[in-house]
Amino acid sequence: MATVPTTTLNYRDVHTRAGTLEVICGCMFAGKTEALLDQVQDRPPHRVRVFKHTVDHRYNPVRVVSHNRRSCPATPITHAIQLLEQVGDDLDFVAIDEGHFFDDQLPQMCSTLLDGGVHVLVTTLDNDCWGRPFPMIDVLRERADVVTVKSSQCGQCGQMATRTQRLTPIVDRVIVGGAESFEPRCVHCWTPPAGSPDQITRVASNTGPCVQQSS
Numbered sequence: 001m002a003t004v005p006t007t008t009l010n011y012r013d014v015h016t017r018a019g020t021l022e023v024i025c026g027c028m029f030a031g032k033t034e035a036l037l038d039q040v041q042d043r044p045p046h047r048v049r050v051f052k053h054t055v056d057h058r059y060n061p062v063r064v065v066s067h068n069r070r071s072c073p074a075t076p077i078t079h080a081i082q083l084l085e086q087v088g089d090d091l092d093f094v095a096i097d098e099g100h101f102f103d104d105q106l107p108q109m110c111s112t113l114l115d116g117g118v119h120v121l122v123t124t125l126d127n128d129c130w131g132r133p134f135p136m137i138d139v140l141r142e143r144a145d146v147v148t149v150k151s152s153q154c155g156q157c158g159q160m161a162t163r164t165q166r167l168t169p170i171v172d173r174v175i176v177g178g179a180e181s182f183e184p185r186c187v188h189c190w191t192p193p194a195g196s197p198d199q200i201t202r203v204a205s206n207t208g209p210c211v212q213q214s215s
């Protein structure tokens with residue numbers, strides 16, 4: 001289990017910063033990346049930068065791609081601190097796709113960007129395939145000006161899906177998989193994977209609570 005960030009919400013976090021933080025979360029196949037692309041395309045391209053984690057190489061390693069194959073250019077990074085190295089004064093909007101892939105420094109890096117007047121959007125899973133929340137994402141949600149929770153349609157019964165079902169076995173204790181490995185499920189049709197989540201090896205070092213590669 002990842003270490004829960006020790007930082008807590010305080011007055012300064014949300015009342016003196018110059019940028020705004022939006023978190024779009026939910027299960028897989030809920031349209032989170034589509035929502036990101038909508039916001040990106042509405043802004044001047046030279047003022048926007050989109051980031052993704054290097055472990056997320058589905059579709060295209062240097063583009064964020066939705067399940068409907070809409071896409072935009074993206075900068076792959078491995079550590080959250082690299083956000084600060086990549087964002088200059090020329091940007092006023094930063095979007096981070098699949099935030100759950102990142103390490104526990106992501107909330108602090110976002111706060112630094114917000115203090116500098118950058119508006120930040122993070123899309124992320126809210127729970128892993130065991131139904132456990134990502135502690136770092138909870139910190140982000142707590143600090144957000146806007147939290148949008150998106151849902152999908154259950155792959156079994158068609159009702160509203162809020163959970164992600166693992167469909168394929170977890171090999172070598174590492175949770176990696178594409179669209180064929182996951183399915184949105186409602187609370188009634190969802191079941192946790194076999195085995196203890198505590199025995200799972202992370203997909204890469206320094207990926208914090210990110211142990212599930214979505215698609």
Ligand SMILES: [Zn+2]
Nearest residue numbers: 154157186189
């Ligand atoms: Zn269902």
